[in-house]
Amino acid sequence: MVGLSEVRTWRPAALETVFDQLGRHRDTLVGLDDELSDAKAPEGWSGEAADAAGRRHDEISEEMRRLVAGIAAVRRGTAEAADALVAVQQALTEAEELARVNGFQVQDDGVVLDVAPPQVEPSQVETVRRERELVRAEVIERIAQVVRRAADIDADLAAILTAAADDAVDDGDAVSLADAESAGADQGALSTLGPPESDNPAANAGWWNSLSEEEQAQLLQDSPELIGNLDGLPASVRDEANRAQLDGERQRLEAEIADLEAQLDDRFLGGWFTDLDDRLDQAREQLAAVDAIETTLDRGDRQLLLFDLSHEQARAAVAVGDVDTADHVAVLTPGFTTTVQDSLEGYDNQMRDLQRQAEDESLRYGDGGSVATVAWLGYDAPQADLGLLNPKEAVWSPQPAQRGAEDLADFYRGIDASRTEDPHLTALGHSYGSTTTGYALQQETGVDDAVFFGSPGLGTSDVTDLQVPAGSTYVIEARNDFVADLGGTAPFGIDPNQMDGVTGLSAREEQLPDGRRLNESEGHSAYLAPDSTSQYNMSVIVSGNADRAVHDDGRGFGDWLSRPVPGTY
Known part of the structure; x- marks a missing residue:
């Protein structure tokens, strides 16, 4: 179960390191494409041994293609997760800053405490109370969207890692390691989380802020009808x-x-x-x-x-x-x-x-x-x-x-x-x-x-x-x-x-x-x-x-x- 304490401790930079390491492994494997092709049975060789060698070569080639596809899927997944986590943590920082400047504090369990209520004139008490309740409600909604988006990222990346571990990333109809890399990368994309069902303006704002710039741009391009009328968006x-x-x-x-x-x-x-x-x-x-x-x-x-x-x-x-x-x-x-x-x-x-x-x-x-x-x-x-x-x-x-x-x-x-x-x-x-x-x-x-x-x-x-x-x-x-x-x-x-x-x-x-x-x-x-x-x-x-x-x-x-x-x- 993903909570604020986990979001606060997540390290996007660590995922970026994994991304770089996987890139080096991918390059090494894809660089073997020519050698793998050259290892086919030489022309003119026939007989049972030749047939067995050909079958084994095909098996190794398929294993290599699936390995490259899995690496490509995980590599893309980690890259997108890193970007997404940066956006999520920035959204959390903004929500916590909104809370702080208004005298509230966000706890690890998501509870928003009123820790510094202002001293105001008696005639302003009710007005200030209403304004602060509105701010507190906004902070709560923003925090809820941070957790919602974080859980979505966690589930997406876990699914990609599980598929790779189970050798379930398909290399498609690839005939080369480069083709397998492309097919695998297509299966490593994170899903884009849709807006909250509540259509609450503060929740909409929290959701939008939790998305990476790339995700926001993609939504604007692909689904403008989904976001144009959402109160709470810029x-x-x-x-x-x-x-x-x-x-x-x-x-x-x-x-x-x-x-x-x-x-x-x-x-x-x-x-x-x-x-x-x-x-x-x-x-x-x-x-x-x-x-x-x-x-x-x-x-x-x-x-x-x-x-x-x-x-x-x-x-x-x-x-x-x-x-x-x-x-x-x-x-x-x-x-x-x-x-x-x-x-x-x-x-x-x-x-x-x-x-x-x-x-x-x-x-x-x-x-x-x-x-x-x-x-x-x-x-x-x-x-x-x-x-x-x-x-x-x-x-x-x-x-x-x-x-x-x-x-x-x-x-x-x-x-x-x-x-x-x-x-x-x-x-x-x-x-x-x-x-x-x-x-x-x-x-x-x-x-x-x-x-x-x-x-x-x-x-x-x-x-x-x-x-x-x-x-x-x-x-x-x-x-x-x-x-x-x-x-x-x-x-x-x-x-x-x-x-x-x-x-x-x-x-x-x-x-x-x-x-x-x-x-x-x-x-x-x-x-x-x-x-x-x-x-x-x-x-x-x-x-x-x-x-x-x-x-x-x-x-x-x-x-x-x-x-x-x-x-x-």
Whole structure:
């Protein structure tokens, strides 16, 4: 049974020494190929002795080929095991360092002890406790993946050694010792361990870190669809994997559309009494989604963090900036009627403008840190179609938001898990997307600030249900935003701007202390307009400059109509 104590004491350099020694033995044996061939019975020799000599020569040749094949298999196995062990021990070192800097200690049995809890102000005790539990859970998952990968390496190498010892490495159809070496080496490869079944972001991160660079590169080349959407993997890896699938998906969809169109043309009644029309519409929508994604990526400085055509609606997430290195990361979740094909390019424009504004504010008044923003269209947002008749899919139902919240929470957690140092992470939720965000934040996610705008409700009437630091939940409500005025009437909790503990930010025309004048945002869809007060307020929250925000409770006539009756929530 492989455990941490074994992993800590393993010596990859010893395997490298074995690899070198086996290489010398292999060279010696393969160098005998000509002599072995010359030892055949001379031409013209016949009779029983000649036949016996020939048979014995064949036997010796086969024994030599199998010996060389076995050596080649073990040699390759030791080389790959050495590389794999280096990666595993590095992953262990990173997990232990994450534990150490946060006051935890990893024991040989994998138990993670809290040995140095920080002393904090009473008001911060609960926030710090939640943050530390999230870190501890991440360390545990990373350690589990180290042990899992180590056990896989041990089992693979043991199987190769056993096969060689049992003379079970096949030399194939080799006619020379060089051919036997090639055949044996093919049987000495270690398997590549697949991602954990749990799909936990921290476990995904631990698994990826436990792989050697060669294994990671091979997965990117051979199985991009396996890793592109795994929360917890580096943004650069997800981007490369997801981009690699775009051309293939385009070709598949174009072929599917052509086939469906041909089937419809051949039918006298067209699509009547079949699902051909629906399938064709969906294929065309997915192709349009691929078009929108490629157009967005062509703008440069983008990362494709989610690409999924396996659901009723296409799903995508595109970042502006580098999520792997940014000091501040913001994730926008939009709402009703959002689709990748019709909405991604517009939201990407808004995220580009917000990123630039946030970086400007960071340089002007903050830490000067870099910013990355993400448009996350990663759930089936309610649509203005026949889904309105389905109580499980309609915009007035919490169920689409609750389902989307599970994936959104993992996306947040994955950003932190993919990095050695967590960024300052802000959740942005607009309209029905604010409800999805609210449900997601009722889990531990590592989100530091949350800004809800145009919100019909957060899925709760108690801000303490949101697992974000106290005082870090904000709401923006513009004048004449009829959707936001629905808060308290929809089944999503009271209007956020009437919720104790939520800080109201202005969407009105304002003048800043430094003399800048900002425009008012009015209605439901202008919150991210350039040079608006609401966009400015989001930019200072995203860049970690909450003290620069302009406050306003955003309450208007509609809010007074929808005020909760005492005792109803």
